[in-house]
Structures are given as structure tokens and as C-alpha cells.
Amino acid sequence: MKPRFSLLAFLVTATAYPTRKSLGFGPHHPTARYVTRPDNNCTLAFTAEADPLDVARAFIHSLTESDYYIRNDSYTDENTRITHVYARQLFHGLEVADGNINLNIRHGRVLSFGDSFCRGLALPLDAYPSTSLASFCADFAAQSFVLSRGSQSVLSERSKAMKDWFSVHCARPLAAVQQAAMADMNNDVSNPRRAALYFMIAAHPDPLVVDQLVREFRTIIANMTTVHEYITIGLDTHQSTTLSDLPGTVNPIKVRMVYIQIPTGNTTALLATWRLEVEMAHNWYEAYVSVHDPSAIVSVIDWASDSSAPSHGGYLNALEAKLDSPRRYTEAGAYKVWRWGINDPESGERTVESASYDPVASPLGWHAIPRRSNPDGSPDWIGKGAGDGAEYLNFTTTWGNNVFAHENWKGSNEWISNYRPEGGENLGFTFEYEADGDYKNYVDFSITQLFYTSNMLHDLYYRYGFDERAGNFQQDNFNRGGRGNDSIIASVQDGDGFNNAYFAAGPDGQHGRCRMHLWNTATPYRDASLDAGIVIHELTHGLSSRLTGGPDNAGCLPWGESAGMGEGWSDFLATTIRSTEDYHDYATGSWVSNHPGGIRKYPYSKDISVNPSMYSTIDDPEVSRKHDIGEVWAEILWVVSQKMIEKHGYSPTLFPPAPMEDSSIPLGDFYKQSHIKGGPLVPKHGNTLMVQLAILGMKLQPCRPSFIQARDAIIHADQILTGGENACILWAGFSSRGLASQNSSSMARPV
Template sequence: AYPDGSYVIRKDSYTDENSGISHIYVRQVVNGLEVADGNINLNIRNGQVLSYGNSFFEGSIKYSLLSTPNWHQAVYCSEPSTSPRDPACGGVLKHLQAISYQFDLSMFQESPLLAAYVFMQVAHPDPTSLVSSFASLKTKFQACTDPLGEGTSCDDWLVTGFSGGTKDIHARKVYVQTPGVDGSTNLNLAWRLEVALLDNHYKAYISVNDPTKIISVVDWVVDAPAPDSDGWLSTLQRHVFVQLQEAFSSQDPVDVGCSTNVSPDTHTSTQTAGKYCVWKWGINDPESGERTLEVVPKDRRASPLGWHSVPAENDPIGVNPGLKKGAIVNYTTTVGNNAIAQENWAGGDDWINNGRPDGGSDLVFDFPYGADPSEPGWEKVEPRQYRNATITQLFYVANMYHDLLYLYGFDEVSGNFQQHNFGKGAAEGDAIIVDAQDSRGFNNAYFMTPPDGQHGRCRMYIWNEAKPFRDGGLDAGILIHELSHGLSTRLTGGSQNSNCLRTGEAGGMGEGWSDFIATTVRSTSTYKDYPIGAWAANTRLGIRHFPYSTNTTINPSLYSLLQRIDYQEVHAIGEVWAEILYVVSNKLIDKHGFADSLFPSSESEFYRFVERKDGALTKVPKHGNTLMLQLIVNGMKAQPCNPTFMQARDAIIAADQTLTNGENKCTLWSAFASRGLGTDAKKVSFSIFPSIDGFEVPPDCK
């Protein structure tokens, strides 16, 4: 039924060890070229297809391979619904049109040179610094390294010659689907460009036949915006930041560490365990608790070598290049198999040579903070003075989160972030790079998620909403929010496709999952309403419209809020999804109780075993909050690329069916329906009422 019936099974397909479900990812191929957005995901157990998603092109190739793209930037800008102030239009569009008059476009259909030049002219923050002349740009053909395997043309080109710190641009011919008239879909031949800039990592699709026409752009970087601003740089802020760097770089905070403040549940230290003076896991920020000396990791399943050791062949820094394969490199700084943390006061792309605290041979990371109001002189302590404490905190939280998610199924085969995968499959060499006190801005944070095998990158910024300024890296909610983008992006649509949470509701849900998990981590058995970013932003209500609450007076969010103009931005969409998840989670807690820790204390206390229809036993978390986290992870694995709210809802309910034989079906439906996502909820044209509330549940739940 599909054009020439061609496809490839992607190499990131895998079988989930606990659920027994195989997640198969398929990419469509037409005329030997992949259809970049032609995906099928299949969820199979015991030979039965449990669910699937499908975005294959289904039209006729004969009438759909257009010589000129029917959808591109100019078409978007001409639509009545597009604001004349849209940054994609106006001067940018005129600039592209001017470029089109300078070149014979027919000369560049077999070369990505002009496509790369055109895109950089509108994407780079300072295009005048890029090239001395167009003639200085070069292309180079590369041998096939296609991650999809055999069966697709993998002509891969490099475009070189850009200056201004820009990396070489990778280019490949692909097809991309675009909307046609009367709801039809067309295929357009495009150059897919991978463009890595300092603050963005783009996958751009530029017409092969007319390289001045931009068809689509995806950014692998997601930002958490600042309150009442765009969360980006300003000349004044950068100038002030530089002055602060010079002003307090030589000062030291009062030396108040953790030496006499040891966590009561600390385990006995082992050779690969470190001691970290931190706000322990579950304490959201400096106002929510005291620092203690934590001895971790406590569970070797997720981190067999501990947090500071890597095999020599997977060493991210490369300090001992002469070591034989199999030798273990033991770091005494914040470098390890799961995360690599350092300061980034230069604000650049470099991380290998940036400063890190050293815990010595005993791995004791106990560094002063000094900015607590209980400490003398705290009001004069600025973030750079306690940078070692911050880097330690980032390293600790990132590793704790890695270990937690591993126990819930975000492991090697599903695409987690590790330098070494211990022979368990999938791509490796991609520990998360976490930057403390990044100087490129204030009141922000970001996470960049490339495909499996490439480092995730997290940048944490200082916030200037209080005096002294506060370090966003010490607000665990913000950090876990950012790290969760890596989870949701790698699991949705497969770990080799980072484009599956980038459109409409899908992009918003990426933000929503991040808020929800950050809230879940800090939740206690005593119910509370929770804001996001309240400490960093120095505002009681945080940086969202409402705190997360089951009380509709405090948080009235419904699915239909997505109709509103002020809820079209991804973080606002995410607020609605996170609130719905928070309500669902609390319904499960009402039914199953609350676990004081998301980490298993013992298998018998934490899990129960449910017999599947095939007779196999599946581990199921006993309590409502832990069960919800498991359903979130399993649902992400099963949902289609770029899901809607309703598809993500269905994936969670289906995850409960495969995990518990559906014992929570009616609880889940009731909770979703209470916020407008019932069986009769509707999503229609974005031009008129994009989301309509539905409060109905299935007949067998009434």
C-alpha cells in the first residue's frame, strides 16, 4: 500500500527486559532515499502487535515528487494565521529572496553548498562573521556511515569553510513530507543539514531544487525560559556578568562544609563510592533542607564501576592514551561513566579543559557554599565563589538520576547516556556533559539531545532575580527538568531519532514530562502543591502559570487551555500536560499508597510480581508514585513519534495493561477525564478550537 514498499528496520530497535515488549522502529525508503519523517513504531510481545504508530507517506509518488517545494518558509509567512511580527518572516524572508537572485539555482542540485550557505545566513547569530566569500566554502564527500544500515542511499557530505567557530555541516539528500492542498501530503526532495552552533543544534531541511527555500527546521536544544523575558542574552546582562566575574573571582566563601553533618542513612564507603557534600536527592533547593555528606552510589546495577571510573577505550577526556584496552581509568574529579561536570565561565563550547573540583584519592567532594543566610557574610557571597560546591551538586544529581532511571528501564539498549555500555548493546560514548554557571546568559537552562552515541549537553545558568544572585544548578527541579529532556527524547520514537518531540503538542509534552518528574522527585508522603523554579527565580509561585496541584482552584488547567493564544508556546502546553500527569499520579497514590523513596529499598518491599498472559512474571512497583514513574517510562517507549496528548494518554493506559493486566484502567481514565482528556476529548484544526475537553470514561468504568 506504500510507495514501492521499501523500508528499513532501524538498529535502535530493542526488547525491554522487564515487560518483554519489543519496540521496533521502521524508516520508509523511496527511490533509495529515506523519508526523514516516514516512521512506523511497533510494540510487539509474543508475536502479537500490541500497538503501533505510523507516519509513512501513503500517496502516489508519481504526483508527489515536486520540482519546487509546495511548503516552505514563504508559504508559512503568507498564511493569514501567521503574525507579521513572526521572526521567521519579514526581514529574514526578504534576505532569502535576495540571495535567490544572486545564484543560478540549477547549479546546486547535486551539491549542498548553497543550501548550507542560505541556512547559515538566517540561523547564525552573526552571519557576517561566517565567510569571507561564498567561494571559500567547500564540499567533501564522505563514506557511508548510515545508522539505519543497508538499504538507503547514504551519500553524506561535509560543507567546510565557515568561520566564527562554526563546525563543519553534515548534509544528506532525503525526502520530507509536506502539507498539500485539500489535506493531501506531498514528498519534497531536501538537503538535510546537521548544523551545530553554540546555542543550537539544528536539523534543517532545505529544498534541493531551490536551496533558498527552507522547508523545515528542528532544534535538538530545548530551553527553559526565564520569567517575564525571553530567557536569552542581552548586552547589558553579559556586560554585568563579565564585571561580576572579575569582581569576585579572588574571594572565597566561609568554609562551612559537611564534615560534621553526615546523612544518617549513609552506607559504608567502598572503593568506587564517593562522598559528596550536597543537598541530598529529594531536597529541591537550599531553602528546602541542609547539606549532608552522601556516600554513593548505593546500587551497583546501574553503575557497576561507580561514578568516577571508565574503561580506557571509553575515556571521555583521554588523559592516558597509552593505556591498553580493558584498563580502567579512575578519575578523582567530576568525570565518570554517566556524567561529566565542570564550570563554563568562558561560555564556550569547550568542556574538556574546563575546571572541575578534585575529591582526592578518597573521592571526598566537600566544598564550602557560604551563601546560606545562616552563615556570616552570606549576602556578599557570589556564585563563582562556591563553584566547586555547585559542580559537585550537578555531578551528584545527574548520576543519581541516571541510576534511578536505569532501574525503571532507561538502560543501554533503550538509549541512555553512558560512556561504556558494558557489552549490553546500543551506542555508547555519550555521557551527559553538565556545565555549571554557564556565562552565556541569566535565568535559563538548556538540554541538547542528539541521537544515541553522542553526548547530551546540559547548561545551567545563574539567576539574577535575587541578591546575591542564585545558582540555577542548585535548584534540583530545574536540573531534573533539563535532564528529563534526555529521557523523553531518547525513548520517544527510538534513541536514534531526536526529532520526535518537536511539533505542537509533542514539544509541549516534552516540557510537561520534565516538570512532572521534577515534581515527583521532590514529593513527600504529606501532600503539597509544588511550583517549578521558585527558589532560583526568587518567586513563591515559580515560573509557570500555576503551581502543580490537585485543587482546581489553585491549578484549573484543562486540556482545552490549548485553545488559548497564551498557551501556544511549548512550556505553556507542557504545564497542562504536567498538571494532568500530577492529577493522575495522585489518583494512583490514593489507590496504592506512597513510597518514601523512588529507589528500591528491597525487591520484596518495593515490587510485586504480576503474571502475564504468557505465564511470565513482570516486576511492578507497589506504590502509586513509583508505579506512575514506571508507566511514564513504559508509555514513552510505546508512543509514536511526535504524539498528541491523546496518543500519550493511550500509551500510558496501554502500559498499565501490559504491566498490571489493566488493573488501573478505570483509575487512569477517571483521572485523565477529570482534566478534560476523557474518551470524548477531541483535537481538531489548529485554526479553530485545537482542543475540546472530554470528561467521559469507557462504559466499563462507569
């Protein structure tokens, strides 16, 4: 079948998303590959102690003669001792933005690698791109026509959603861009201001603003300010531009010229584009616009991911039992919350929990930041009035090294001075919650719950490998690697819409933004911050985004199967965290949506009669939204995890044991001995091991992975951790849902 663009997860109703619109599309890479059993002949001369970067250079030289540079976000995993090396292609000194090689190296050998380097040449500068927003929309329209002819029974609601989506994302933007282009007589291809304005015309959700942008096109161009700077890429210095004063942005736009790959038959060629980093009120875009024709938008990635509106399926959600909290390492602080493992207000009672922070993941606890990393304008800290010169600042509100949590009733992008509850020097966050009361009356509790859940998740993922080197979200990285100053900015009761929640994750060193909305699905409204599954789903986008393709590449889960898997990992891990030894099926978002079936088509179940999702399901034209694709991936992972639990049993806690005085980690009842001497720590139970395999798989897999490549990465992760002890179980689980070794999707979705 002809490769095509993916139909993304934006078939939503206006009532669910009154202000949010998201573009996402791009070209297919027919030559991209992921190899788990590479030929290491070129590395045989290296000893086990060889520099992994030297090994990487030798291996890349055996693959290609292209120029490249090794990115600074390459790192060595503390547990597996695998060095993850990320190389970016260069052509005539310019970056190939989607030309990536990732190598997983240990003991002088390449264990696996992904490769999307271009083997073709550059297109002429005046070449018109064969892929663009216009061609994406034409492809969407053609598929919608096929669907409408063959699926008469679903015409009403589904086809209306498609038409609404097409109008908002295709028809109106293309018409506006064309109107602006007719009046644009400027042929200067050296100035990126036109590209930025054309993109904003296509991307802005408000038709009135778009109309203004079109009418005042020349004036806006003239009023935009440009600042040039020079940055080092590889061994070369390149010009980077910052554009300010473009209506619709909340921060200046970062621009530089790069190549992007365009499919030409069975290979790709290079097109010169402007790479735009555009932060808007509800989106954070990485966009590519043709240098020759700035009205041609070639590829768009939205770093912000949201939760979909409810799709009622009529399935019941069993109430989960209380799950034991992780080991309490300190008694400092008290939070009256639904403790870790209790998903929502219908799943258990609130209790007063001590601050169960993990000393490895959060060495200062949850309410302290080194002075050197504390943002200007922060709340007061203990002792500030005395003019102390303390190195570490201790706060008494929901402000800490991992998370800044606060209200955002105005729905603005301001956050430093937003309201936060006060816990006093004893950190007592024991606020009341009245389910039948006005949401503003319990905002202190809502902020506390979001702060608690977010910190617990930070500490959990840290212990499974999402640490500073891997690009996690922390204000200060304690000299452990990676880039700091990127703690999560988390807002509750966000006033920019209803029935949604979303997370925006840029490259390492830039704050993650988490916005939790009210849901008008009940009276009084329901607060998404109180549904741990929704919170964990959103925050897990930061995990999958930073681990796939490396911490500095936020665009590796952009569309198609890869975007769907971003949603799937979020659902799977959120469901795993709430699960108990007494097996249940689980619906996502049932409480916040006020519907027992939740916001997915099916509950997650090991019973195929309850959830019939198969790998082939994504070939259905109706399964075009990234959340639809994600449901399939999450269900496959859920089925695989249940087989792992059947073999290895179930751990009542996902949290590893605390380190001993000598900093070593005891095996206890959590880990088992590695299959190799001095090997990595390996969780011994099925649920904990599956979490570890999923997270390590993200590190191993290539940028823009397919289902098959992600499956292979998980199986490869098991080979690394256990010597392949679970290969048969994993293959059986994947195959039971159609993801056998010989299968591939007929949709040829972009990877």
C-alpha cells in the same frame, strides 16, 4: 479547523536569552496514527517464540507495500520483554525522513503500533514546497492578528513579546534569505552548500554575522570544503556529505538527500530535501531544505531544549520536607550537597552524602571509566604516573562514565580541559557554599552538586527502563547494547547567558550537552545547578527524546503538542522526585527565579481552583509556547498521579531495591507480583507506578505523538504491566482535565 503550524516556545525577552534563538516548525501529517488494539490476523502463524523482526515484517507488509528498512536501534526491553521495532520508509531508495512505523511486539503479537508512512507519491523535483519558513511565519502573523483583535487586555506585554519573536525568527531571517537569493544566480541543485548557507542565514542569532553571510555569500560558498562518504541505509548505499568552514558552526555539517512529507489535502506527498545536521554554539539542528530551491527551509527541529524565562503568577511554594535518599550501596565517596529529594537551598540543609550509586545502573560507580572508552585528553586517573595498564580508570574529580561536570565561565563549547574540583583518592567532595558570596568562590560545590544530581537521575531512570539498549547516556555501555561514547557533558555557571538552562540531545552515540546558567534574578546571582528541579527538567529531555521513536531518532518531539509534552514530562518527573507523602502544591523554579510563583503560570496542584489547566487550554491562541503546552500536560499527569497515589499509596523512595547475589530483584515493599506468571516487575505504590507508566508510555508511543496518543500509550502501559487494573483510575484522571476518550484538540497541531 485548518491544520496549522504550532507557535513554539520562543516568545522570550532579550534580557533572558541574549544569545539564544531557536527555530522549530514543520508540516502536519494528516494520516499519522497510533493503534493500541491492532488486528493481528497476519501474525497468527507465529508462535510466542518467533523472531520479533519476522513478526514486524509480516505486520508491516499487511499495512503497506512501501519499501522500508528496520533500524538498528530496535531493541527488547529487559523488564517487559517487549521488542520495540522501528521501521523507516524508503522511496526509490531514498529515506523518507518522517516516514516511521514503530511496533511493540511480545510473544509473537503486535501489541500496538504507530504509523506515519506516506501513502502518496513524490512531487516533481521542481515543485515549490507548500510549507516552509515563509508559510509558517505567515500563519504565525495571521494568528497573532486574531489574538490582538480579541484579547485587548493582554496586548501590552504579550503582544510585544510576539512582535519581538516575529522580528527575530521571521521578519529579519526572511528578509536576509530573500536578499541573498536575489544575488544567488547559481542553479546547481546537486550541491548542498547553498542549502547549508541559506539555513545559517535564517538560523544565526547575531544580525552582524547574518549580514556578513549575505554580503559574502559567494565567497563563503567557495571556501566551504566538501567531503563525500558512502553509508548503508537498509540494503542500499547512499552518499553522505560533510561540509566544513561554514561560519556559525562548531562542527562540520552532515548532509544527505532525503524525502520529507508535505500535506496535500487529507494525505501527503514527498518532497526532495537536503537533511542538514547543524551544530551551533547554542543549538543543534535537524533541518530540511528544498533541493530545488535551497532558500526554502521546509522543516526545522532543534535538538536543544531550554527552560523558559519567569512568568510570575504570584503563587506560594511550600517548602518540601527532606526525602529519604535511595539505599546506599557503597560508602566510597562523600558529597556535601542538598541530597536527593531536596529541591533547592530554601528546601533543606546540606548534608554529607555517601556515593549512593546503583550497582545495576553504574557498576563501576560514578568516577570510573573503562580505558577503552575514556576520551583523549582526560584528567589524570589514579595510577597513571606509574604507567599502569589497568582496564578500568579511576578518577578523583567529577569525571565518570555517566557525566563529565565542570565550569564553563567562558560559555564556550570546549569541555575536555575545563576546571573540575579534586576529591582526592577518598573522593571527598565536601566544599563550602556561601550564599552571599561570589559565585566563583563556590564553583567547586556547584560542580559537585550538578555531578551528584545528574548521576542520581541517571541511576533512577536506568532502573525504570532507560538503559543502554534504550539509548541512555553513558561513555561505556558494558556490552549491554546501544551506542556508547555519549555521556552527558554538564557545565555549571555557563557564561553564554543568564536566566536559562538547556539540554541538547542528539541520537544515541552522541554526547548530551547540559548547560546551567546563572540567574540575575537576585543579588548575588543564583546558580541553576543548585536548583534540582531545573537540572532534572533539563536532563529529562534526554529521556523523552531518546525513548520516543527510538534511540536513533532525536527529532520525535519537534513542535506542537509533542514538543510541549517534552516540556511537560520534564516538569512532571522533576515535581514527582521532589514530592513527599505530605501533599503540597509545587511551583517550578521558584528559588532560581527568586519568585514564589516560579517560572510557570500556575503551580502544579490537584486543586482545579489553583491550577485550572485543561486539555482545551491548548486551543487558546495565547497558549502557543511549548512551555505553555507543557504546563498543561504536566498538570494533567500530576492530577492522574495523585489519583494513583490515593489508590495505591505512596513510596518514600523512587529507587527500586538492589539485586540479590543471584542478580534477581527482590519484590520487597517496592514491587508486587505480576498479573501473569514470569511477567514484568510492577511498582506497587502510586508514585512509583506512575513514573513507570510514564516512561514505558514513551517507549510505546509513536514519533511526534499528540496528547491523545500519549494518553493512550500510558493507559496501554498499564494494560501491559497490570492487566489494566488501573484503567478506570487513569481514565478518570485524564477525563477530569478534559482528556476524555472522545476529545481532540481543535487546533490540529502537527503530530
